[in-house]
Amino acid sequence: MSEARVRLRPDVASIVPYRQGRLAAEDAFKLSSNENPYPPLPGVVEAIRSIDFNRYPEASTSRLRDRLAQRWGVGPEQVIAGPGSVTLLAYLIWASCTQQEDVLYAWRSFEGYPMLASSAGVRAIQVPNRPDGGHDLAAMLAAITPATRLVLLCSPNNPTGPVITRAEFVAFMAAVPRTMLVVLDEAYAEFVTDPDAVRGAEELPRHPNLVVLRTFSKAYGLAGLRMGYAIGQEHVIDALRAVALPLAVTEVAETAALASLDHEPALLERVAHIVERRDRVRAGLLEQGWRVPAAQGNFVWLPTGERTAEVAAHFERAGLIVRPLGDGVRISIGEEESVEKLLRSSGEVVAPLS
Numbered sequence: 351m352s353e354a355r356v357r358l359r360p361d362v363a364s365i366v367p368y369r370q371g372r373l374a375a376e377d378a379f380k381l382s383s384n385e386n387p388y389p390p391l392p393g394v395v396e397a398i399r400s401i402d403f404n405r406y407p408e409a410s411t412s413r414l415r416d417r418l419a420q421r422w423g424v425g426p427e428q429v430i431a432g433p434g435s436v437t438l439l440a441y442l443i444w445a446s447c448t449q450q451e452d453v454l455y456a457w458r459s460f461e462g463y464p465m466l467a468s469s470a471g472v473r474a475i476q477v478p479n480r481p482d483g484g485h486d487l488a489a490m491l492a493a494i495t496p497a498t499r500l501v502l503l504c505s506p507n508n509p510t511g512p513v514i515t516r517a518e519f520v521a522f523m524a525a526v527p528r529t530m531l532v533v534l535d536e537a538y539a540e541f542v543t544d545p546d547a548v549r550g551a552e553e554l555p556r557h558p559n560l561v562v563l564r565t566f567s568k569a570y571g572l573a574g575l576r577m578g579y580a581i582g583q584e585h586v587i588d589a590l591r592a593v594a595l596p597l598a599v600t601e602v603a604e605t606a607a608l609a610s611l612d613h614e615p616a617l618l619e620r621v622a623h624i625v626e627r628r629d630r631v632r633a634g635l636l637e638q639g640w641r642v643p644a645a646q647g648n649f650v651w652l653p654t655g656e657r658t659a660e661v662a663a664h665f666e667r668a669g670l671i672v673r674p675l676g677d678g679v680r681i682s683i684g685e686e687e688s689v690e691k692l693l694r695s696s697g698e699v700v701a702p703l704s
């Protein structure tokens with residue numbers, strides 16, 4: 351008997367689903383998803399313990415929205431929270447692009463961008479990074495056409511690591527049409543130590559076409575609860591509210607985010623440890639002869655070219671789960687105990703590579 355197949359959108363078959371970094375194996379360090387290696391703070395755990403989740407959450411997450419608005423010096427109507435900043439990226443695409451229009455971003459960058467563009471049925475225009483792993487903003491500018499509705503900038507860039515400098519950003523924004531939406535994805539902003547890096551929140555008042563995207567997943571260690579937010583002009587944020595999935599942010603996540611803000615000094619102390627570890631890892635890798643781009647997130651990038659799978663397998667045998675991505679390996683900065691193991695393994699593979 352022949353099986354009738356349900357008719358689906360023809361382009362869906364060619365979408366490559368999001369692939370998660372490998373989950374932890376026993377006795378291995380999971381350095382594949384740019385997570386925070388520290389366990390949740392007791393104060394944050396305590397805050398969410400007594401939430402009744404037989405009721406729906408408050409749809410506008412007004413407690414968090416108001417708190418974030420105050421923090422960034424904007425109106426509450428300029429902030430929207432979402433279940434992870436990846437969901438807000440989807441809302442941004444839905445709200446700005448129709449099917450014949452383009453979203454433009456650097457490549458390689460966050461794995462979610464191509465997948466979100468294709469699932470929305472919009473065209474993705476990818477502009478290759480500079481050799482140093484940074485965004486090639488001149489080439490991105492040249493790639494803008496009347497069909498470009500949205501540009502995604504990622505600073506620091508996941509997975510390569512460099513930031514966009516303020517000077518580069520300002521020059522870019524001066525050259526793009528004011529009617530075209532630009533998103534500055536700052537998922538790793540708290541790890542940035544480069545004084546020349548662009549700081550999205552400071553740029554917002556000058557650029558009405560800018561949306562800044564932040565997350566509680568990385569520095570604040572709430573990846574498993576899913577909480578991100580966007581800040582921008584009210585009419586843009588209103589458009590995101592219009593397309594948002596209803597009730598997608600749970601009260602548990604909202605409460606944990608608020609508690610994290612209450613405990614920010616303790617969390618930022620952890621961030622400082624990760625940053626110190628990152629700089630130590632990068633220095634060790636450079637000393638071994640690796641060409642590691644500037645690392646301003648909680649990860650480092652090894653340009654391993656065709657030997658990427660082999661190098662990732664080598665790390666895995668040593669008990670380090672890393673993330674092979676096309677022509678390089680991204681390694682998240684994890685527990686202190688992983689550092690020595692990591693540098694030992696990287697030292698073993700660099701010689702045959704060079």
Ligand SMILES: Cc1ncc(COP(=O)(O)O)c(C=O)c1O
Nearest residue numbers: 434435436460508537565567578
């Ligand atoms: C650059 C970038 N943007 C957005 C995200 C999505 O993060 P989340 O949905 O956990 O907020 C990630 C996650 O890795 C990321 O690397």
